[in-house]
Structures are given as C-alpha cells and as structure tokens.
Amino acid sequence: MILSVGRTDIGRVRDANEDAFLAAPTILAVADGMGGHDAGALAAKTAIEAVRQHIKPGSRQPAREIGRAFARANRTIRKIGAREGHKHMGTTLTVATIHGDMAWIGHAGDSRAYLFRDNRLIQLTADHSLVAELVRRGQLTPDDARKHPKRNIITRAVGSDRQIKPDIFSHDLQPGDRLLLCTDGLTGPIDDSRLFDLGSSRFPGDRTADKLIKAANEAGGDDNITVVIGDVEQAEPLPGRSRAPLYALLIIVLALVVFAGISWRLNHLYYLTASSGRVTVNRGLPVEPFGLNLGRFDYRTSVRVKDLPDYYVARLKQEMVVGDKKRLDTILTDIKDLARRNR
Numbered sequence: 001m002i003l004s005v006g007r008t009d010i011g012r013v014r015d016a017n018e019d020a021f022l023a024a025p026t027i028l029a030v031a032d033g034m035g036g037h038d039a040g041a042l043a044a045k046t047a048i049e050a051v052r053q054h055i056k057p058g059s060r061q062p063a064r065e066i067g068r069a070f071a072r073a074n075r076t077i078r079k080i081g082a083r084e085g086h087k088h089m090g091t092t093l094t095v096a097t098i099h100g101d102m103a104w105i106g107h108a109g110d111s112r113a114y115l116f117r118d119n120r121l122i123q124l125t126a127d128h129s130l131v132a133e134l135v136r137r138g139q140l141t142p143d144d145a146r147k148h149p150k151r152n153i154i155t156r157a158v159g160s161d162r163q164i165k166p167d168i169f170s171h172d173l174q175p176g177d178r179l180l181l182c183t184d185g186l187t188g189p190i191d192d193s194r195l196f197d198l199g200s201s202r203f204p205g206d207r208t209a210d211k212l213i214k215a216a217n218e219a220g221g222d223d224n225i226t227v228v229i230g231d232v233e234q235a236e237p238l239p240g241r242s243r244a245p246l247y248a249l250l251i252i253v254l255a256l257v258v259f260a261g262i263s264w265r266l267n268h269l270y271y272l273t274a275s276s277g278r279v280t281v282n283r284g285l286p287v288e289p290f291g292l293n294l295g296r297f298d299y300r301t302s303v304r305v306k307d308l309p310d311y312y313v314a315r316l317k318q319e320m321v322v323g324d325k326k327r328l329d330t331i332l333t334d335i336k337d338l339a340r341r342n343r
C-alpha cells in the first residue's frame with residue numbers, strides 16, 4: 001500500500017493551469033498539457049481520465065493496461081483536437097501503478113518520476129525532449145538544459161502522432177520508498193540536489209508537496225507546477241506471482257521424461273541366469289539400487305544348464321548381462337550350439 005497525495009499550482013506567470021494529476025492508493029499520474037487556449041488543459045484531463053479508466057488496481061497485466069491507457073488517451077486527444085481545430089493539442093503523461101512490491105511506470109514527454117530511497121534520489125524516467133537528447137549526447141550539461149531557450153520542445157507527447165510509444169518498465173519497491181511524479185514546472189526551477197533536500201525529508205507527503213511548490217514559485221514559478229507523492233508503507237510480492245508451482249511442474253515433467261527413458265532402456269536390455277536347470281532370459285539389469293528391482297523374468301529357454309561347459313555355468317550363476325535383443329539372439333545361438341556339442 002502507498003499513501004498518495006497530489007498538488008497542482010498555476011505558478012506565477014501563466015493565466016491557466018494546464019496540468020492535471022491523479023493520486024489514488026495504487027495509481028499516481030501527472031500530465032502537462034499543451035496546445036494553447038483550453039486545449040492543453042483538456043488534453044491533460046483526457047490523459048488522466050484514460051489512466052483512471054484503463055489502469056485498474058491489482059491488475060495482472062499492468063504493462064498492457066498502461067499501454068492501453070496511453071493508446072486510448074492518444075486517440076481521444078487527436079479526435080478532440082481535429083474536431084475543435086486545436087492543431088498542437090497534446091500532453092505529457094507519466095504514470096506509476098503499484099503492484100505489490102513493484103511499480104510499473106508508463107512515460108511520454110518531459111514530466112518525471114523519481115524514487116527517493118535510502119538517502120538517494122533516483123530519476124526513473126528519461127525526458128523525451130530536445131535538450132535531454134543533447135544532454136544524453138554530451139552536448140549540454142543538465143544545468144544548461146534547464147535554462148536552454150528550447151527546453152520546452154518535447155519529442156514525444158500523447159496526441160501529437162498517430163501512434164504513441166510510451167516507455168513502459170518496472171522498478172522494485174521497498175517499504176520507506178517515496179515515489180515522486182512531477183511536471184517540468186517543478187524540475188525547471190528546482191535542480192536535483194534541491195529536490196533531494198526538499199523532497200526526501202521525512203515530512204509527510206502533503207507538506208513535502210506544498211514545500212516543493214512553494215520553492216518552485218519562489219524560484220520564478222514560470223510554469224504550472226504539479227507534484228504527486230506516493231509513500232510506500234508495505235511492499236509485499238503479489239500472491240501467486242511466485243514461480244514455485246511452475247518449477248514444481250517442470251521438475252515433475254522432467255522426472256517423468258527421465259523415468260520413461262530409463263524404463264524404455266531397461267526394457268530393451270537382456271541378461272541371462274540359470275533357473276530351474278534352464279538358461280533363462282531376463283529383461284533389465286540384475287541390480288537392486290535402493291531396494292528397487294531393475295530386472296524381471298522374461299522366459300526360460302530349452303537349453304539345459306547341465307549341457308553347458310563349467311565356465312559358462314559359472315557365468316550364468318553370476319548373471320550374465322548381454323545387452324540388446326540382437327546381441328541376445330547371437331549369444332543364444334552360441335549357447336544352443338555349445339549345449340548340443342557338449343551333450
């Protein structure tokens with residue numbers, strides 16, 4: 001379970017808030033709309049609504065549901081944009097859904113998901129933006145990127161193309177972890193070290209969110225600011241996600257295959273003994289590992305043991321392993337010859 005809280009603020013410069021968020025017990029999401037007039041706000045709301053509808057708590061297929069939510073949001077936003085004549089209507093969307101001890105993340109755009117763990121701040125998502133691409137190529141430092149005039153150009157957004165390809169991945173969770181999702185209104189004015197100082201403090205989520213928004217406004221507040229925080233209280237693996245039953249089944253199948261193989265092999269192995277004064281054919285092996293008898297009587301031949309030379313009788317008494325059927329037939333022919341000559 002996580003304790004989730006969300007805050008959004010218009011900032012100090014914009015005349016409308018085009019961000020939207022969701023802070024539910026197992027689903028966190030932020031969206032930063034664009035397109036001017038009401039289009040941005042509508043795009044962001046549409047994306048959040050798609051998350052609400054298509055991502056269900058406790059689902060067995062979180063990745064698939066995330067993909068579906070993005071696809072549905074993309075289609076709806078494009079439809080609205082075409083109908084209302086909003087050419088550049090779109091939105092970022094970053095969503096985290098909690099499944100036992102895993103967080104599944106879906107992401108498109110330059111909003112972000114962070115994880116605070118053990119006094120560390122880990123950025124889980126990679127920005128889909130022009131400046132982030134330049135940082136990845138080593139042509140820009142993260143600090144320069146935050147002040148770059150083209151920092152608002154994003155390379156992937158919900159609603160901008162016919163198909164949306166969100167990043168979808170999972171990350172493990174531990175009790176005490178804090179997930180933080182935010183729009184660029186926070187990460188523009190606030191760098192990672194300041195975010196770490198303000199966000200990782202053990203203040204409750206709601207106070208932390210307020211402090212972060214305040215800090216972003218004090219640093220200029222030139223964009224809408226949205227923060228969603230999820231504090232992980234418990235992180236138990238989902239029941240049934242264990243692979244133990246599958247492994248048990250595999251072992252049973254393997255054991256059966258091995259057993260069938262051994263049985264087949266034993267059924268095609270022969271050894272000779274002397275019983276009731278006759279040379280006797282047996283199948284299997286004349287051994288008993290762990291008390292398990294691997295040999296069995298097959299049939300008694302017409303050859304009398306007393307017609308055979310002494311050395312042969314001695315061998316029969318010790319049980320004479322001969323091998324396969326072909327070898328058995330050869331040896332039986334030899335034995336019959338010997339008996340005839342010895343009679």
Ligand code: MG
Binds near residue numbers: 032183184223224
């Ligand atoms: Mg923004």
